[in-house]
Amino acid sequence: MVTKLDVVQALLPKITVPQKSSGVAFAPSNIALCKYWGKRNVELNLPVTSSLSISLSNLGACTKVSLADAATDQIILNNEVVASNTVFYRRIVQFLHLIRPTKDTVFNVTTKTNIPVAAGLASSACGFAGLVLALADLFEWPLALEQLSILARMGSGSACRSLWHGFVEWQVGSQANGLDSYAYPLEYHWPELRIGLLLVDKSQKPQTSSEAMQCTVETSPFYSLWPKTVSQALQETHAALASKDFWSLGAVAEANALAMHALMLSSTPAIIYSQAPTLDYMQRVWRARAEGLAVFFTQDAGPNLKLLYLVKDEAKIKELFAEVQCVAPFEAVPHTAECLYDL
Amino acid sequence: MVTKLDVVQALLPKITVPQKSSGVAFAPSNIALCKYWGKRNVELNLPVTSSLSISLSNLGACTKVSLADAATDQIILNNEVVASNTVFYRRIVQFLHLIRPTKDTVFNVTTKTNIPVAAGLASSACGFAGLVLALADLFEWPLALEQLSILARMGSGSACRSLWHGFVEWQVGSQANGLDSYAYPLEYHWPELRIGLLLVDKSQKPQTSSEAMQCTVETSPFYSLWPKTVSQALQETHAALASKDFWSLGAVAEANALAMHALMLSSTPAIIYSQAPTLDYMQRVWRARAEGLAVFFTQDAGPNLKLLYLVKDEAKIKELFAEVQCVAPFEAVPHTAECLYDL
Structure with missing residues (x-):
């Protein structure tokens, strides 16, 4: 059976100690319009189907990775040190194991998110995408974004779609090692499109998407x-995007x-993420x-809804849903340097 | 295409004017444990699958039918005259058309129910079952209950299971005229079994089961x-009933x-019957x-839940669900004569 390490070695035959002291990146959250639900390979996060998403502009995760002179990796999430006995810590450290140039290499990872964590808002997607992009910056890997997408996928499936803004498709692929299962940006540009976040519950969900998916x-x-x-659904979505048929x-x-x-x-x-x-x-x-x-909605592995509407209806949407947080996916995308000023 | 009238004529080649002045009957509501959802023939209410139910003892409908010297049928439901422009009235009158011995025959139908009407508590099931049994009593039809079950089915699919108490199976059948699609009682006897009704909303549902099913x-x-x-599910239900394996x-x-x-x-x-x-x-x-x-639940085409539990846990159930209405399906089944004293 192919392991994650096999895949990393196929992409990066030789990982050498970085010349730079740190790498930084921003990755947006993404919301699937055609969902990823089910793995054909749990180890490599290979999906049963392709999926298609829209990225959430400047909502996402900023990550800085640097080499540390310490005994163990340190992870700081939103200004708080993550305890080493948490699932969160172990998930990231296990990923870092894959790309440590020497067994003594220790990392500091500092992440800030401007979306709630583990609440069905693709926080692990932007988190792992940001981490992979920051690592690529640090190590100066000569990889295309599609290849980095494969690395991000092994951290969290939907992370492979968070390397781009706009519409992104994750192709299912067929190879056992998953080297053909990566995402890529789609050409469709739809500046009028809006996403409205309706947060019902920002607390962490009781069951991870991975567990729910497997069940x-x-x-x-x-x-x-x-x-x-x-x-x-993918076929219909492409047709709707090509003709800008919002309904x-x-x-x-x-x-x-x-x-x-x-x-x-x-x-x-039974799994019910919906709440009253x-x-x-x-x-x-x-x-x-x-x-x-x-106006339409989509819902992920959490109780929150994400509205889909067009900018012309924004006033009406805000009137009907006073608490909505509006996102313009094709506007004001922040640059890495800007978003990371405070890391 | 086979019509309802074809089926009635197959069962009752000659319907003559009754000798009796009235017919009375009680039919219990029934809750499917293996659901009926989908028709292979909408005209005859022929199902896509078999289904299996438990009847709700003395919860149901008492019906009295008599011949009237009037211009049009009169239907009285829970002491109120049903207006002739309602769907309810038309549904019953269309059914009565099937069995009118002469075109001048006019009926008075008086029904009392002790469950909410059209709220997902099988009111149309016990309603049509009670009507068919009352008609059989009035006309003194020489039909077995299985044959009356076919008539009840044409009024409302699940009504064909409301002609008996206890566990009942409705066999899907395969004939185009549906003469092999009827219900019959099952031998399983489980006196300890209880049904707990949790009424969320007693108002009539916005969409009938029939419409939802078709959609x-x-x-x-x-x-x-x-x-x-x-x-x-049917296979597993039979195994559980045979071994009295409640879990x-x-x-x-x-x-x-x-x-x-x-x-x-x-x-x-999308159809969502659940409410907060x-x-x-x-x-x-x-x-x-x-x-x-x-404790387990089942839910029909409405927001109400029906709990399944055993009598030994009833105190605990009442403690957890103060508002529960407890039904003992194998106890104190009323007789027609008794339940109808006030019609």
Whole structure:
């Protein structure tokens, strides 16, 4: 069986001690319009299907990596040292093991996020993407973004889509080592598109996406039809993006998210991420749409909803959802240097 | 295409004017443990799968039918005259058309229910079952209950299971005229079993089960796996009933209900019957079970939950769910004569 280390060695046959003292990067969060739900290979985070996302502009993670003269890696998240007995710490350190040039190499990783962590807002996606980009900066790896996408994927599946802004597709690939399972940016440009974040609960979710995903794959009686469902959704999404047909885009994204949650509902044990306010938001979206407003939602492994709408309707959206946080995916993307001034 | 009238004529080649002045009957509500969701023939209410239910003892409908010397049928539901421009009225009158001995025959139908109407508590099931039994009493039809079950099915699918107490199976059948698609009682006797009704909302649901079902069949990407899912659930339910294995019974019933709601969630438009208190009740059931209590739920086309538990745990159930209405399916089943004294 192919290990993560095999893949790293295929991409980076020789990792040498960096010349630079630190590497920095920003990576945006991303929201899948066609969801990634289920792994064909758990070790390498290889997906069952392709997926397609939109990045959240300046919402994401800034990461700085430097070499440290210390006994163990230190990770600082939002100004707090992460305890070494946490899952979070171990997940990152295990990833760092893959690229340590010598066994004595020790890293300091400092990350700041401007989105809630582990609340279904793709924090691990932007976190691992930012880490990989910062490492690439530090080591000055001669790799294309598509290759870095493979590294990010091994940290967290959806992280492979967080290396770009705008629309991104993660192609499923077919190779056992996953070297053809990476993301790439799509040409579609849609400046009028907006994402509205409706945060129901910012606390960490009880079950990780990975666990929920695995439970679905193993127990849902309907999972075998998921690949066909996503494949059709991808086709419809490309068509909607190519023709800038917002109603079609919203309809396919909302249906795909609900189909994913339907799979979870049919798992044993059943997985329900929705909370009472989630249902209330859904009903409000449906009522608004029935009255003619072009608004749709998508939902990930958490209770929060993400609205899809066009800038022309922003005033109305803010009126209906006073607490909405609006994101313009094609505007004001921050540069690494700017966003990292305080790291 | 076979019509309802064809089926009635096959069962009752000649319907003559009754000798009796009235017919009376009681029919219990029933809750499916393996759900009926989807029709292969909408006209005749022929199902895609078999289903299996438990009747709710003395909760149901008492119906009296008599011949009237009037211009139009009169329907009285819970002491109120039903307006002739309602769907409810038309549904019953269309059914009565099937069995009118002469075109001048006019009926008075008086029904009392002790469950909320059209709130996902199988009111149409016990309603049509009670009507068919009352008609059989009035006309003194020489039909077996299995044959009356076919008539009830044409009024409302799940009504065909409401002609008996205890566990009942509705066999899917294969004939185009549906003469082999009827219910029959199962031998399993489980006096310790209890059903706990948790009413979230007693108001009429916005969408009938029939409409929701049809939408699911036509649009859910997962519907093609439903027949296999139910078939397996039926097998597991029979095994659990035969061995009185309550944990298995509860697990398969809960999973089957959630799978049905998953199909609805994946339909276009999505159908969500759950309301905020429904989610809360589910979480409370799951927490209680995690702490060792043998309690499961099932849910139909409405926001209400129905708990499954054993009599030994009733005190604990009442403590956890103060508002629960407890039903003992194998105890104190009322007789027709008694329940109808006030009609």
